[in-house]
Amino acid sequence: MSTTADLDEIYQQYSGTVTAYLTRLSGSAELAEELMQETFYRAVKNIDRFDGRSSVYTWLCGIAKHLYYDSLRRRKPTEPLPEEIPAPYDFAENLAQKDQAMIAHRYLHSLEEPYREVFTLRTFCDLSHPQIAELFKKSEAWSRVTYYRARCMLQEAMKENQHEKE
Structure with missing residues (x-):
């Protein structure tokens, strides 16, 4: 897997999905692009550490996740959520609506880890529970x-906000 052709193929195959994962995780397309580039740089630099026990995608997402958390430690705290966020209580149904999806993402980013990341990986990155478990080195049941x-936390937060509006 260490030939240039293999690395180019891996980049072509996974750069889009790694970028999507990082965008969902960070909420910033610009940061995601930057971290995706760094992810592949680190992957090429440490290709000898890839042991094949996990999929290439899982390995890349692990690198990306660590880079994202490193970036969080380096940046300033974000602004708190606005007090009044109009939100529907039926999370799954309203994800299709762009404005409601943005509100849902605000709630999602207010969740603590690992809840936020597991939800993001499952819902937006289409990772299976076994893949998520492998990424966190936990059991499938944990995932x-x-x-x-x-x-449940997201639905409850959105229901509470909906009831406050009524």
Whole structure:
């Protein structure tokens, strides 16, 4: 896997999905692009560490995740969420609507880790529970429970906001 052709093929195959993962994780297309480039740089630099026990995608997402958390430690805290965010209570149905999806993302980014990341990986990156478990080095049951709890937290927050509006 260390030939230039293999590395180019890996980049072509995974750069878009790694960028999408980082965009969902960070909420910033610009930061995602920057971190995606750094992810592939680190992958090429450390290709000898890839042991094949996980998929290439999972390995790349692991690198990307660590780079994202490193970037969080280096930046200033973000502004708090606005007090009044109009939100629907049916999260799944309203994700299709762009404005409602943005509100849902605000709630999503207010979740603590690992809930936010597990929900993001499952919902937006289409990772399976076994893949998520592999990425976190946890069990599949842990992935399922964490995703379920994150979903419940989001739905509850959005329901509360909806009831406050009424």
